[in-house]
Amino acid sequence: MSQGEKPARQSRSRQTRDKLVTALEHLLRQRSFEEISIADLAAEAGLSVGTVYRRFENRDALIPVIFELYAARVSEFAASPSGQLALEPDAGLRTALRQMVAQGWAFLTAEAHLVRAAHLHARLRPDLVGEEWEAFLEMAVESSSALIEHFSGEVSITDRRQAAQIVTYLLNTSLIEKALYPQDGPAFALTMSDAEFTAAMADAIYGYLTVPPLQAPA
Numbered sequence: 751m752s753q754g755e756k757p758a759r760q761s762r763s764r765q766t767r768d769k770l771v772t773a774l775e776h777l778l779r780q781r782s783f784e785e786i787s788i789a790d791l792a793a794e795a796g797l798s799v800g801t802v803y804r805r806f807e808n809r810d811a812l813i814p815v816i817f818e819l820y821a822a823r824v825s826e827f828a829a830s831p832s833g834q835l836a837l838e839p840d841a842g843l844r845t846a847l848r849q850m851v852a853q854g855w856a857f858l859t860a861e862a863h864l865v866r867a868a869h870l871h872a873r874l875r876p877d878l879v880g881e882e883w884e885a886f887l888e889m890a891v892e893s894s895s896a897l898i899e900h901f902s903g904e905v906s907i908t909d910r911r912q913a914a915q916i917v918t919y920l921l922n923t924s925l926i927e928k929a930l931y932p933q934d935g936p937a938f939a940l941t942m943s944d945a946e947f948t949a950a951m952a953d954a955i956y957g958y959l960t961v962p963p964l965q966a967p968a
Contacts, residue, residue, distance in 0.1 A: 767805055769795040774812060775819055778863040783816065783871070813871050813878045820868045823861050824886065832856065835897075843901035843959065847952040850897065854921060855948045858929040866930045890918045898959065905959045917955055924951055 773795035777786045788809055792799045806812055827833040835849055858865055872883045895914035898905055907913040928937045928947060940947060 763805070766797065766801060769797065770802060770805060771815055771819065774815060775864070778816070778867055783813075783867045810875065810878060813875055816864060816867045816871065817879055817883070820861070820864045821886070823857075823864060827857050843897075843904040844953065844956045846897060846901065847956050848949055851921065851925070851948045851952040851955075852945075854925055855929065855944065858925055859944075862929055865926065869926060869930065887918070887922075890922070891915055894918045894921075906962050907959060908963070913959060916958065920951070920955055920958075 770791060773791055774786070777790060777794055786809075788802050789799055791812075792802045795802075833853060835846060835853075837846055837849065868883075872879050876883075891914050894917040895910065898910055898913055898917070902910075905913065925948075927935060928940065931937055942950065
């Protein structure tokens, strides 16, 4: 249960919470969290404003709910066929990276409403997020590490832990920037299709992982 959220001890109270969570996600698909008022949430859920305040002390108490929804979607995606790498036996690292980046892009664009809100409030209100965000990032690093180890014969970087961290950073910064803010910042300059973009990002990461180490001058 999040800070500012009141416990749901009865079935009816839990049903009210479920309605509010569903309403919140529906509104996030239409506008940013900052633009959603308690009155908006109540109207969307078909409840009174007073009922909302009986479940959540204030609007900030809804921020952990965003992460709850985001965590659920990440888990569902990871367990689904769409979140699994389905590679041919002779497929190499470059093919795997292209598939992984394309899958990550598909998730981001499908869940942009949640990712955008989670991405922003992990920075603005870390006190309401707890350790969940760090756990997600560590899970992403472990996923990158597993991929690197699987194709270790193609990877030139000797510090594999650092390589996994860099791959995770590149994926999170580049894909999130392009998916969430396509009309703002550096992403605005990109004129390529989604398929071209994900392939280019995968190839850039492939180059980083496979480039021979720079030899020190004699």
